[in-house]
Amino acid sequence: MCLLSSPQDQDFRALKGEPSLFGDWFTGFVHEGRNYGGRYLAEFDTRMLPFVDHVQGSGIAAPRILECGCFEGGHTTAIAMKVAGARVTAVDAREDSLRRALQLAELRRCGNIEFHRDDLDDPQMAFTKEYDFIYCVGLLYHLRWPAAFISRCAASAPKLWLWTVLCSEREADHIEGDYRGRLYHEPVEHPLSGVRDRSFFLKLGSLHGMLALAGYRTVTLLQREEMKDGTGPAVLLSASK
Numbered sequence: 001m002c003l004l005s006s007p008q009d010q011d012f013r014a015l016k017g018e019p020s021l022f023g024d025w026f027t028g029f030v031h032e033g034r035n036y037g038g039r040y041l042a043e044f045d046t047r048m049l050p051f052v053d054h055v056q057g058s059g060i061a062a063p064r065i066l067e068c069g070c071f072e073g074g075h076t077t078a079i080a081m082k083v084a085g086a087r088v089t090a091v092d093a094r095e096d097s098l099r100r101a102l103q104l105a106e107l108r109r110c111g112n113i114e115f116h117r118d119d120l121d122d123p124q125m126a127f128t129k130e131y132d133f134i135y136c137v138g139l140l141y142h143l144r145w146p147a148a149f150i151s152r153c154a155a156s157a158p159k160l161w162l163w164t165v166l167c168s169e170r171e172a173d174h175i176e177g178d179y180r181g182r183l184y185h186e187p188v189e190h191p192l193s194g195v196r197d198r199s200f201f202l203k204l205g206s207l208h209g210m211l212a213l214a215g216y217r218t219v220t221l222l223q224r225e226e227m228k229d230g231t232g233p234a235v236l237l238s239a240s241k
């Protein structure tokens with residue numbers, strides 16, 4: 001389903017310029033010099049800004065980008081505005097988040113984004129096209145079947161930009177095929193969570209194994225951190241076929 005509608009939409013006109021109406025958003029954003037929304041300042045995110053440089057540095061004139069798990073569109077709209085010539089396809093499983101992302105895209109006059117609802121653990125649409133880059137920040141660890149997802153990414157695009165939480169060495173108590181990690185209980189009613197009650201947090205070595213098996217020949221580790229809430233380590237990496 002393509003959710004990109006006309007800027008004449010009544011709801012959009014009502015929302016435009018009314019900061020208080022973005023009060024229940026997680027995403028905070030700056031529009032025409034004013035702050036709107038919540039505390040999550042996605043457009044200044046240090047996991048996203050180097051992606052913009054990465055794409056610009058590729059020299060591709062009109063890069064096709066698939067964003068997996070776009071949430072309220074904070075990264076989506078920043079990428080669409082900052083990357084010259086970008087054509088962005090943004091996917092999420094949650095309709096409410098997609099509506100917000102669409103509002104933000106309209107507010108920022110991003111005509112180069114298509115929003116689609118799809119379940120990235122059982123995709124019907126997202127991987128039916130080819131892309132130059134896949135941008136996947138904050139989604140992989142919410143999936144139940146990450147190996148299938150990574151292999152679909154590799155079939156659709158030569159480059160993957162990935163940030164994910166991992167399973168620490170000492171917490172790995174689950175084996176699935178060649179991969180180790182732990183099963184995580186997803187609070188599915190929360191808009192930032194997965195859509196199934198279990199997801200598979202991978203160990204770093206298993207993630208590397210999956211990327212290699214999918215056909216990514218070069219993997220560059222860009223950032224590593226410990227999550228402040230104790231969920232585990234997290235990495236930002238760039239993978240190329």
Ligand SMILES: C[S@@+](CC[C@H](N)C(=O)[O-])C[C@H]1O[C@@H](n2cnc3c(N)ncnc32)[C@H](O)[C@@H]1O
Pocket residue numbers: 042068069070071072074075091092093094097118119120121122137138139142143191192193194195
């Ligand atoms: C932690 S948020 C990350 C949002 C955004 N990428 C960011 O970093 O700001 C995870 C997002 O992935 C979406 N999501 C979770 N499981 C999904 C699935 N199976 N298919 C599609 N989207 C999913 C959630 O709805 C949510 O918007």
